[in-house]
Amino acid sequence: MTQTPPSAPKDDSNRPEATASPINKPENSPEERENKNLSRRVKDVEISVPIVYGTIAFWLGRKATESQSHRWTVYVRGGTNEDLSVVVKRVVFQLHPSFNNPIRVVDSPPFELSECGWGEFEIAISLYFHSDAGDRKLDVFHHLKLYPLEQNGPQSTKKPVVMETYDEVVFPDPSEQFLARVQNHPAVVVPRLPAGLELPSSASTEERRGSMKDHPLGHWFMNFSEADELLKLAAARQQVQAHIVKLRRQMSMVEGSSGTADPASAF
């Protein structure tokens, strides 16, 4: 994506905790302590934010016109519908150039956008993060799906076409300030922090305004189960490992009998 949002609003991440009191870390040298909190990064810690992006498209049925046959919503939500605004500052959706103002900026949760149309196209979604999380943006691409796949039956006005993708936004070695701010937020996965690490205290009195838990389209959201995936992988690994063991055994047999007996006859 080449476009940047037309009007960059003032950085709203300068919340009270951004000017948090200096912390005392005995292992740090004085000059390092003088560095801004922002630039100090916590090594070997990885913050990840599960996100799901996708579209839900309803066929308009009898109300459908030639140019507006579907009403669809594109969104970025938390892995389990938590409020993403703690990490995500702004989401920019880039629609097909045939739409009016194809670049849509959403500055507050829920990060979603509804439109009417007739055609499928690729939506570029840019995620912008709060400044303590780094000023880089991430681009993801989602293909808007309006027409159901054949195996899912004919079009109906009742059942929408849902396409979602699960991914995780990863912040390796985050800044201390960012870590402290999001540490206890449900939208964020923070690993067990190294012992002895003290973080600036954060006022975790965020109102949960951006949660999508009671979203009107909520019951169409897909479930992404990590456990299922892990189970499947474990089963596959077991099979492959068993096969490796078998091959190793055969190998040693071939090596042992090489030149004396037919290895095939050993079976």
Next chain:
Amino acid sequence: MDAKDILGLPKNALPLSQEKKSKPPKEPQRKPDGISREVYMLTGGVPPLMPAIDTSQLKRRPPTDEKVTWQWLSFSNSARKDDLKLYHWVRVVNGVPPTGDYPFAKYNKSVDVIKYTDEEYENYLTNPKWSKEETDTLFELCERFDLRFVLIADRFPSSRTVEELKDRYYCVTRAILIARAPSPADVSAHQLIKEPYNVKQETERKRALSMVLSQTKYQERKDVEVLAEAKRIHESRILAKSAEEPEVPSTSDVGTENADRTVLPGSVSPVSGAATAVADNATTLASLRMMRVYLRTYALDQMVQAVSASAGLRTIKRVEQTLQDLGVNLKPKVPTKSVCGEHLELRKEILTLLNLQKQLQYKEAEGSSYREGSYNTDTPETPKRSHRAGEQDRPFVPEPSSFGGDRIGKRDQKRKGPGRSSDAPSSPATKRARKLKADG
């Protein structure tokens, strides 16, 4: 119209109508004489490809008083030293035969090979590697064969390479040229002085050429792979560098961390012959950590690439085929950290498995050829290639058990169906593999 078709011109081409419009009064002149009307119609008025010259014009000649005859006459060739008389047909105008030299005599070129005196040799040309006799022989041969050095090298009594001969010849010639010139400036423009013969480069050039020509297909493929790999590494380094730059204060930290990472990878499960992949893994990890933010799926892609860096394209395809057979998505649906980790491990294990399969096949082929007779022990792969290839094409087929979806079941049924052309030649290896599968 046929001619138009062949030329790919549009049927009712514009030029035709234009011609008709613009030159109506010349209509009678459009058909040149000497072409029958039917033939002219075939071309549709397009200028004919063959020069259509009026035959009457061919016969008409400029009025001349020349009387030309052709006569069988003898001639002498100045390029010949013997006075051989040969005959040929000559155009004789007004009874006067052509005078002058035989026209082809001028093509009998010969090289002016420099001659040196004994005194000059003593003064300028002595060379510890060359005796005077040898040099004399060389110059004789050069004269005789007009500097065709391949022939000279063939006839040369002692064994000298073409490059040695050339070098000696050009060195001597240059030395003589310089010695005889009144001042060095007089000969500085001479071809031989301006562009001296470079033995080293010439030898190197021929060596490189023969190397390229004697390369096998396999080596070429390997080279391409290595180059592609080098390019990939280079790109990833550039990426890492650019990620590193904005963080000037912590550069030293990053450096040590990098070193730590490259030492660490002993813990990664070993994939046979994939030491480079492991090292790659570490650099991938390091370059990922230098990014401020990235997507999990991006990281997984990078890691998958690093893991399969040492494998060929064919092997990567087989890994993916195996994943599908196992009912595992090529890209995880829920790419959490642990899912990605497991996915990577699975890929590594499949690589190990495929490597083992290959080794086993090789060992078997080796063993059986050893038993078959001693005549082919040194080249075990040649006689075995066909059945090994057949075996290689057969992908690892997991048992349709425990978790398998119906997709796998269907696939397996298809495999077991009659008329499996791919496995038709039942070599001992495939038979055994099938048996294995049955009791697995």
